[in-house]
Amino acid sequence: MLELNQRWIHFYGVTVNSAPADAPAFNMEECVTELRKIQRKGQLFKLINKGTACIRVSKLLINLKSRRATFLFQYSDSKISDPAFSDLESGILRSEPKLQGEGVAVSAHAIFYLDPIKPGGLEYMLLLEDSPGIGKTKxxxxxxxxxKKILSRQFTNLDDNQLDCYPFFNFDHFASQSLTKDLEDGELKFIELIKNRAIHELDEEPYLDKSTQIIKVKAVPKTTGQKAVDLINKVKSLAKEKGYSDIRVVLKKAEGKQRSVKVSTFREDAGEALFGRMEVVSTDHDLHQCAPDIDLAFIKKMRALK
Structure with missing residues (x-):
């Protein structure tokens, strides 16, 4: 359930990559400008999950002076149970059944910044409202x-061949909080050891060239602070000896949210590994589960977090 006057905000770094890798670079401004053209036609949506759900951009504003674009994403799912309401005193229930073709809907505001984080770079900051069903996976x-559909073009590579190219985004949590600080306030839940292995018998198959082996190590309750960091470093060292390239640390923050961070086993101290940043925004007005329009007051509070 979403709180009435509070939302968590994810900080992402969005890299604008080119495919193939040797193609000319694209930038965030041209990407969002072309996306807005599709959105204005009402076509920036996609049915997913065999047509039972839909994700769309319902609103998209670009401010070239302030160098940012504001998106309002909407996700609806017909497979989610009908919402029900209970009278606080009597417990009498009231349900609101979905109509034919409808899905339970949520929205998420997002701010894409049009200038790279570092001058000349390819990574741009993104602030995304935390909302169930709307995350980087979707x-x-x-x-x-x-x-790929709207920005595909041709270029001449170093071998003087004409090839198609297009941009694509890669989302990564913006690293700004140390793992040590998170473990002072939260609790270590478990650690996963991750190893990618080549399958030489399938060398001829381009889509089946490796497998992933994962071992899960569960922490005892109330493992926090430096004790948790020491345990992580001990597991990391063991994982490195056994040929594991990464570990994934899963912890429960003091506010109740569960978070995870991937740490290379080659790091000297896991406690210095950077962790994805999340901040909370509180409002003096009620927030919709699915906003019909961009909430400018909420966006102003999001911008203030940067």
């Missing part, structure tokens, strides 16, 4: 599918 293929 947004990445959704946006990339449209970028």
């Amino acid at each position: 947004l990445t293929p959704f946006l990339n599918g449209f970028l």
Whole structure:
């Protein structure tokens, strides 16, 4: 359930890549400008999950002076149970059944900044409202599918061949909080050891060239602070000896949210690994589960977090 006057905000770094890798670089401004053209036609949406759900950009504003674009994403799912309401005193229930073709809907505001984080770079900051069903797992293929469709063009490579190229986004949590600080306030839940292995018998198959082996190590309750960091470093060292390239640390923050961070086993101290940033926004007005329009007051509070 979403709170009435509070939302968490994810900080992402969005890299604008080119495919193939030797193609000319694209930038965020041209990507969002072309996306807005599709959105204005009411076509920036996609049915997913065999047509039972839909993700769309319902609103998209670009401010070239302030160098940012504001998106309002909407996700609806017909497979989610009908919402029900209970009278607080009597417990009497009231349900609101979905009509034919409808799905339970949620929305998420997002701010894409049009200038790279570092001058001349390819990574741009993104602030995304935390909303169930709308995260980078859905947004990445959704946006990339449209970028390939609307921004494909030809270029001449170093071998003087004419090839098609297009941009695509890659989302990564913007690293700004140390793992040590998160473990001071939260609790270590478990650690996963991750190893990618080549399958030499399938060398001829381009889509089946490796497998992933994962071992899960569960922490005892109330493992926090430096004790948690020491345990992570001990597991990391063991994982490195056994040929594991990464570990994934899963912790529960003090506010109750569960977070995870991937740490290379080659890092000297896991406690210094950077962790994805999340901040909370509180409002003095009620927030919709699915906003019909961009909430400018909410967006102003999001911008203030940067």
